[in-house]
Amino acid sequence: MTLPAAFLAAVARLIPPQRRFDDPLSTLAFGTDASFYRLIPQLVIRVESEEEVQQLLQLANQQHVAVTFRAAGTSLSGQAVSDSVLLVLGDHWNGREIRQDGAQIRLQPGVIGAAANAALAPYQRKIGPDPASINACKIGGIVANNASGMCCGTAQNSYHTLAGMRLLLADGTLLDSEDPASVARFRQEKAGLLAELAELGRQTRANQALAERIRHKYRLKNTTGLALNALVDFDDPLDILCHLMVGSEGILGFISAVTYHTVPDYPHKASALVVFPDVESCCRAVTALKPQPVSAVELLDRRSLRSVQEKPGMPAWVAALSEQACALLIESRAASASLLQEQLAQINAVLGQFPQERQVAFSSDPAVYNLLWKIRKDTFPAVGAVRRTGTTVIIEDVTFPIERLAEGVNQLLALFDKHAYHEAIIFGHALEGNLHFVFTQGFEEPAQVARYEAFMQDVAQLVAVDFGGSLKAEHGTGRNMAPFVELEWGQDAYQLMWQIKALLDPHGILNPDVQLSRDPQIHLKHLKPLPAADELVDKCIECGFCEPVCPSHGLTLSPRQRIVVWRDIQARERAGENTQALRQAYQHHGLDTCAATGLCAQRCPVGINTGDLVRKLRAQRARHGALAHRLGAQLPALLRAARLALRLADGTRRLLGTPRMARLMRRLHQASGQRLPLWTPAMPQAASPLRLDSQPLPDARPRVVYFAACVSQAMGPSASDGERQPLHEKTRALLEKAGYQVIHLASPDSLCCGQPWQSKGYFSEAQAQRLRLLDALLQASRGGLDPIYCDTSPCTLRLLQDHPDPRLDIYEPVRFIQQHLLPRLEITPQTEPVAVHVTCSTQHLGQAEALLNIARRCSTQVIIPEGIHCCGFAGDKGFTTPQLNAHALRNLQQAVQHCSEGLSTSRTCEIGLSQHGGIDYHSVVYLLDRVSRALSHDDNNPEK
Known part of the structure; x- marks a missing residue:
């Protein structure tokens, strides 16, 4: 059904055009969440205030227009897609307020879960929910799905840690449960609604069989259907309403703020991996561990262990485990090291009662427990990485009563065999009887859909009926389990849910067919295609974990959206459709505004670097190979030309003044x-x-x-910078201060790592440049005898990629400073605060923490701006596509306003950071040189 003209006209008056999207590329990009469903919205609106949402809801309610809310789009069951109007959270939903020394925190729905925990970390507190997607998902989705996680259990989920809520009903009515004036107004305006909610509560509590069923269901992890426990846990209708909103998946209203009671985040922890000879003994151990001081107990069946047994770092014995083996990954946390040891002794005493095949004993060593948790976290992507192109990865999550967990696991395994899902694996939060199972599924042919339907019917019967469990423990009902809600809950409870829905959303405008649906086949409709696009990205499962670190997310497209659109273009072209318009739009949104720095690969469960696809597509359009080669042969002239251009620009600035120069160049740039x-x-x-x-x-x-990169040789400090020496002079001085003899290459201005050619898609010239430089470095280092220092991290990364020469020991600034300079320098840290920007290349090189450690040695106050991952300057895009740099750093100035300077390891990144941060950014070398002096000979002599 098309949207009413009156609604569209009213929306146009309310929302500026840059935040309304109805073009084919944008609606396609937003038609995907992390689930295996796709609906293309007719209109996407990026909302920036509660007032906007309120007015839009009033319009939608009047015009009977369906509306869906979307936070991060990491939902797994189809909750965040729509074929009508999609309201997407913009930038201005990031407020947070810490109360009572961290005992409570008030959060707006756009705050990423991990950011909330980072804000609470100084208080050794955290929010209760800990979903696996916490680095990407947002508070709005966490609450709306009642997400939990590995350590959360049932006691610490959003429902049980809720302290207050601010919400909008379908008609736009506002309630803030923590504001007495708002409560009084709501009680007056919505007296009838509250009376009906109170009556529903009384009737439910009076129905002993129903009340007991509800209590039983929520003894387990359960997100199937609405939170009916609100009707038995509370009698005040306001409490009932707020708790009904938790887990309602946007079908009852919009949550504009939530206040949590926080939980302790104990600093001391240890983990162990214990392998049992069979499922039965493993699950009996789970039951015994339930009352013990464990914070997490993760079950991994033999199939899941097999999926990761060849991964780097996996213990060799994993491959030799017996076919029936089943493992528990166990973690315990405590406020002190001594208390942790007491807890571990208790846990080991319990584990000693059960037969064990192998184990990795409890360890507090980060290297050990991080490896153990990597085994657990790699299981899901391991299935995704081996799936056939065109299929999707489905992750289901069910709950069995813990006393019947072994039986449930074995019967699930039997269903995998019955329906020929031989790649399926099982893992999960064993303490709660919560199991995740992962399998691959194609939907191209009717037979594939029929196979999936038959499997899900069997799963629903097994879990909900035979075991009295939960079909959705923590991933939300969505479209996926909507047809099975009545099967799980029974007719009385199911009709009660519909009564609540009709009471709060009488026109049914909020997220129709999610959680509650009259269509018994809704779980088999709108299935998302995953057609082949390119081998570089075909393994993408469209989870959205990449989006928070992408500088163009919210400006044009995110990595997930780039892949979604490119998949669609390729499928359309194979079908013989004309994609010219879509390709033209994709040139700007998909290619020109991609920084291609590859941070997305670090967050991607299957390691996809969307930048590789973008560079490949750029290479296909690269038409000036001969010119690229000629320029590569004229590097000294290019450097001279760059210095000349900078001198001319600075001379013009001196003549015109900075403001007029900026205005003139902005006009010329646009013209x-x-x-x-x-x-x-x-x-x-x-x-x-x-x-x-x-x-x-x-x-x-x-x-x-010492190899000084091209940018270091060409670009000195800006005219307004307090530092006057160029980086190559400052670096040489610091190296010599630390007692090094500095060796330069014979012709440094004729050598380059090749990065400028690589980013433009001229791969052969880029490789030729890189190999020439490596040969020169080999000669200058006396065949690799001397270490090599490169003064910018992007160039170092380029040299170390693609089969680096094993004879060369190449350092970027951070690693060389950490290993070779700090032991030779005496440092007196400054008290002025400094901001640190960890460049993409520094992150890829694994030196992020080392850079922060150096900064903390040099300054007593180190600021790491939240949410700034990639600056978006991307070599030269800060000059040619400045809107990307501006968008990526739009929140930087406020975060660093009290800092004296900023630190980085890339000269071009520092240009954009200085521009948008309002402070001067330099290489970390400048600060280190300023706060250090050379150790005396006696200081360096270990015998003194």
């Missing part, structure tokens, strides 16, 4: 179609040329080969 680089006040001045020594003389000092 040139963004081909002319954008000038900003943070633009560097020309750097002085490298000072090259003659042939090195014999010297007792240790040698280091």
